[in-house]
Amino acid sequence: MPAHPVIASIKAAMLGAGAYYSLMSGSGPTVFGLTADKETAKRVQQALTDFDVETAITTTIGRRN
Secondary structure (H helix, E strand, C coil): CCCCCHHHHHHHHHHHCCCCEEEECCCCCCEEEECCCHHHHHHHHHHCCCCCCCCCCCCCCCCCC
């Protein structure tokens, strides 16, 4: 992140909008946030509109045996 300070800004925006966790995957370029519900995910997505980034809201599924 020192080479790309915008990553820290994106993570801070996500956390400030209600994500309870935010992390960059590996060495990038994906930054993701976890939320408790879809409404919070939409707030997080809205908080990122000032950044030139592509966003998506997804859901997880349970483990399949």
